Amino acid sequence: MLSEPTYLPARMVAPEIEAHFKKHQLAAQSLQDTNIATAPQAHIIEAVIDSAFWASMRREEGRSPIISLALLQPSQSQKPLIFGQKLRLTTQNLIKLAPAVEQPGIHLGVWPDGDDLFIWGTTHSIPAICFVLEVVEPGLLVIKHRRVDGFGKFVNVAVLQGDQIKVLDEATMGVADCPALITSLENMPLPTYMGESFNVLVQLAASMRLHKRGGLVLIVPAGTTAWKDSIVQPVKYPVKPPYSAIAELLKLTEHEQKKLEWQESLLEAIDLIGGFTAVDGATIITDKYDLLAFGAKAARSVKSTPVGEIVMTEPVAGGKAIKIHPAQNGGSRHLAAAQFVNDQHDAVALVASQDGQFTVFAWSVEVNMVHAHRIDVLLL
Template sequence: MLSEPTYLPARIVAPEIEAHFKKHQSEAQNIPDSNVATAPDEHIIEVVIDTAFWASMRREEGRSPNISLALLQPSQSDKPLIFGEKLRLTTQNLIKLAPAVEQPGIHLGVWPDGDDLFIWGTTHSVPAICFVLEVIEPGLLVIKHRRVDGFGKFVNVAVLQGDQIKVLDEATMGVADCQQLLKSLANMPLPSYMGESFNVLVQLATSMRQHKRGGLVLMVPAGTSKWKESIVQPIKYPVIPAYGSIDELMALTEQERKKLEWQESLLEAIDLIGGFTAVDGATIITDKYDLLAFGAKAARSETSMPVGQIIMTEPVADGKAVRMHPAQSGGSRHLAAAQFVSDQHDAVALVASQDGQFTVFAWSVELNMVHAHRIDVLLL
């Protein structure tokens, strides 16, 4: 018998998550040749979240578990590893199995049998729109699913941290009640959910967060030089000629991509740029993702005024826009990003904090101020 969940946020969020998966799985069924997962029901979702949460609060040999659970049958996986005997989905079993499945990309396969839930084995592959729950750290859970095309980072659906619930708002990015904010979001290279086969920003942001040193990326229009007015000269580490591998790979036709390991090559090029963001200073790229410089020092333009206020939003349901001084949004990188965008209205700034926060800064013409949009909930 399924045990009665005791983690209250699991019960609160389960109906909304069930509706999300049923909606997207229904839409994905119309895509030719797509392998789509079976939609989980509300009570199954609730039990999986509850069990994973209490497992995350336990320690085995002094270490907290890092686990990924996927709701699917073995037949929906490619080359699954199947246990000789299924194990009940319990906190204790998750703790014991955690050391074997800590490597990225490995999921514990979970599926109901009769009136209980069981761990049947492990898998590296999951079908499209498959419910995946990842234990990031004690008390921090992320619910996500694989994109229909199968490439790029998983799509985050909800983030639960202790008693906090953040359900992502994929339609309006949390600013449905403000048309001015919606318009300024259009100037940001934000991650898409289902519309694009690959999103460079998602992978670049993920790469920036992985080195855990924080980073600042200034994205400027290709073929312009006005941005140099807001950079201390001379630039210490210019890249000449600009490193343009990402743009070259993205421009390849479908046939050309099949002739080489396109996905791996693209990830390597993005990770290369992500690595340079660990160097002290700003990394400068064009809106075509060409690397121009790294280790640059951003400074207020001689003709500009110090930025005094920004507006902050987050892509979660029922989110509220907040006006604040840029220093309240973070440290020196956030202040530098806000000032750069205030000076260079056609630029975008990306800031990764050491604590994992990730914020996109862009100029809002409608509001006549800098708009900062925190997207770390999309990247966990």
């Protein structure tokens, strides 16, 4: 018998999450040769969130658990590790199993049996649109699902942190009441919603967050030099010739891109650039993903004026756009990013904070100012 959940946000968000999975799994049914997960019911979602939350608040031998739970049957997984005896989904069992499943890509398999939920084993393989819940840190849970193509980052559905609930807004990215900002978002080099298609900059953003040192990436048009007016010269660490591995991999044929070796090579190239973002200063790449320099110092162009105001948005349901001074958005990296984009309207800046915050800066022709869009809820 399922225990009565005591974590209120679990009950509040479960129906909305149930609707999300039903919608996406129904849409994926038409795809041939694709293993699609079974849509979870609201009371099951509620119970899984409740158990995971209270487990996240516990410590075992002085360490907080890092766990990934996947709702699926063993038959929906390839080569699963199945326990000789199923374990009830309880806080205590999650705490005890956590040390064995901390490595990325390992999920505890959870599925109902009768009136209760059980942990049946572990798996590396999960079907498309499978409900996954990750315990990131105490009180911080991320609900996501695997992409249909299985390549790249999972798609985040909701983020729960303590009593805060952030459900991602797929259609309008939280700015439904402002068509100008929706147009502005569409002009950014990130998809309106980070769904099925692989995106190099999304993966780079995830890589930047991994080293937890913060970072600034400036994306400039290929074949131009105007951006140099906003960079202190000479650049300390130029890359000559530019590192073009990503661009070369993306030029390969569609047949070649389906190979596992191609995917691994692309992720390695992205992670290499992500590593350089940990060096103090800005990493500069082109819109073709060629690495030009790292450790660069951004400075206001002599032709410009200090940026005084930006518009800020976040891709969550019910979100509202606000106008703020760039210094209110973060530290020196955020201010440098806002100023660079204010000077170079055809450039884009990505900023990762040490605390995990991630913001994309781009010039909005529609509102005639810098548009900052926080996307950390998409990257957890």
